[in-house]
Amino acid sequence: MGDLATYRRMRDFRRTPEPSGAVAPASGGDRRRFVVQRHRATRLHYDVRFEIDGVLVSWAVPKGPTLDPKARRMAVHVEDHPIEYIDFEGVIPRGEYDGGDVIVWDTGTWEPVKTDDPAKAVAEGELHAEMHGEKLHGRLVLVRRDDADGAGSGDKEQWLLLHKKDEHAVPGWDPEEHPRSVLTGRTNDEVSEDPDRLWKSDAPADEAEVVLVPDPLPDEAITALEELGKEGTWEVFGRRLKVTNLDKVLFPGGPDEPPVTKRELLAYVARVAPLSLPYLEGRAVNLHRYPDGADAKGFWHKELPKHAPAWLPRWDNPEADPGETTTYLVVDEPAALVWAANFGALEWHPWTSRTTAMHEPTYALIDLDPGERTSWDELLELARLHRTALEHLGVTGRAKVTGKRGIQVWVPIRPGYTFDETRAWTEKLSKTVGKVLPDLVSWKWEKKARGGLARLDYTQNAINKTLVAPYATRPAAGAPVSVPIAWHELDDPDLRPDRWTIRTVLDRIAERGDPFRALLGVEQDLPEIT
Known part of the structure; x- marks a missing residue:
């Protein structure tokens, strides 16, 4: 046990957001951690993973674990996973090994039974585990099928997973009737539609987690904007912006609604800027300006003006012909988008390519x-x-x-x-x-x-x-x-x-x-x- 070579060999860590991992020290005491991940890849299955000797020893169970003592589940012994994977919930990109969406269907601790060396028990083909999870309780048993003993390196060992008839057994218990994550309460569909975590493939596993949900703008910043007069200096995202004409109407009101002022636009843009940043950063941005409001004619403004503050991120197009835009705004920080809105940009259009590879x-x-x-x-x-x-x-x-x-x-x-x-x-x-x-x-x-x-x-x-x-x-x-x-x-x-x-x-x-x-x-x- 404790060998992650197979796991690493099967994945391209230049692209997948999974952690590549290192062997971690074992948890203290007899209770070790486990996780069951509901994983929609080529086919739906449940990954049952036990912490043993610093890695997650893993089985893929197509129909999932159950509390039903009469059920016999096929379980395929797959490669060990790094311990950092124990709370991974997100999306593995399509095209990668096991690409799909993953939720933490259950987690908790477990105790090996009938052995003080669970790695040896797995090697010998039979593991008894007392489960202390949110959904799984009682005795699970994994048994290698006789015809799987000694399977070659190119074959996956076939095992059976069952639940003992104990006080935690529930006849007819179906994991598909309990589809939500025990960490977030979300379903696979919800995680697929809005993943909140990725893993950086070029970072060590213990540093690889990337939180996609940005920190919200503090309420104090909006309060400060509301307390300004018609103009003033607003500190937002660590930048001091001179904001003007705050009570100017920029949008007519909708049905039975008051018009939208510049102050309201700036407040909205400041709140949404951290969310928008991943779709803007590293790209030249074309601004569609309406300085006299949405009722007046707008115009495209691409050249960053000379009076723009020095801190604004920018990019000089090395291929600009005479008369073409030379210097573009690049929204590499949320304050830059707020500046654009204050400049009268009611729309912002990022390039499809990044400045580092403008033709790709x-x-x-x-x-x-x-x-x-x-x-x-x-x-x-x-x-x-x-x-x-x-x-x-x-x-x-x-x-x-x-x-x-x-x-x-x-x-x-x-x-x-x-x-x-x-x-x-x-x-x-x-x-x-x-x-x-x-x-x-x-x-x-x-x-x-x-x-x-x-x-x-x-x-x-x-x-x-x-x-x-x-x-x-x-x-x-x-x-x-x-x-x-x-x-x-x-x-x-x-x-x-x-x-x-x-x-x-x-x-x-x-x-x-x-x-x-x-x-x-x-x-x-x-x-x-x-």
Whole structure:
């Protein structure tokens, strides 16, 4: 026991967010820790893991452990896992070994029975364990099948898992009737839609955990903004910003609502900036400015102005031709986004590529652009077809409503693709989808030539072609917001592209989290479409 070589060999730690691990010291006393993880990979199974000699000795149990003494569960003895894995709950990217979503279905302590050397008991083919978990109690027994004894290194040993008939036994007990995590109360679906943790593959296992849920903005910062007069200096995220025209109306009110002032916009942007940061940092940002408010004509502003504070992150485009934008804002810290809002930017559009590799996109983008004749129900049909296509291809993607009329789909990809490649792949995907509903789609370039039909726009996959960022506002009454959604929300009868505003979206985030977090850390190939 205590050998992680097989575990490391089966995983590519340059890409997977799992911890690679080191052998950890054993827990004190006779009680050791255990975890059962409900794991949806190629197939649903439960990973039953016992702490033995500083590692997690593991079995994959397709039907899961049970308290039913009559049940006999097949259990496959798999490679030992590092002890850091004991509380992992999140998503292993598709394309990696055992890619899928994981919850901590049960955890607690266990005691070896009939032996003081559980590693030896496993080697000899029979382990008795007294369980002290949230769900599992009493005696579990793992027994290697006779025909599995001495299986070769290329074969997985077949074992049986059963529960003894004791005071904790429950006839007919089914683990699928108890599907929630004992750590967070969430289901696999909820973790898949909004993972809150990743593991950095290039860090030691004991430092690899990355918390995706940002710290909230302190209430004191919002109070300070509210107490300012029409202008002043606001300290936010450790930066001192000169804010002006705070009572100026920037958005007309929605139905039966007051208008939205600049003060309210800044408060919203400050609250959402930490959440938005992963989709903005390291990228040039194009700003759509409306200094006179959403009712006036806006304009694109890409060049960082000379009067911008020196602390603002920025990037000089080495390929800029004369007359083109040279210096772009880069939102590498949340205060930079607040500065942009104070500068009159009601929308922010990050580049698809990072400044460190400007010709390599990190997403393939699908823009479902409705025509004048396209109904919302028709657009949803097109979006659902893209959902089905991506599921069929085994590709991770997420949709967001634009805050206006459309829907966009973002597909994260591995480094190395060119814009030509992502555009060609997206074109093939969308044209395949378009053949299913040809009466709804036009491929004409000019809008007036489309006859009011929808366009599945793959041309946004080009350098310095951008889509509006998640959680950016849009210049319309009520200050609607472009909001990521879970795939199943395409079936919600209340879904609308402008359903959420700066006055409602924060409650949604608090309740539902951020569905786009499922894209973070995902680096995947774009499969061939036939």
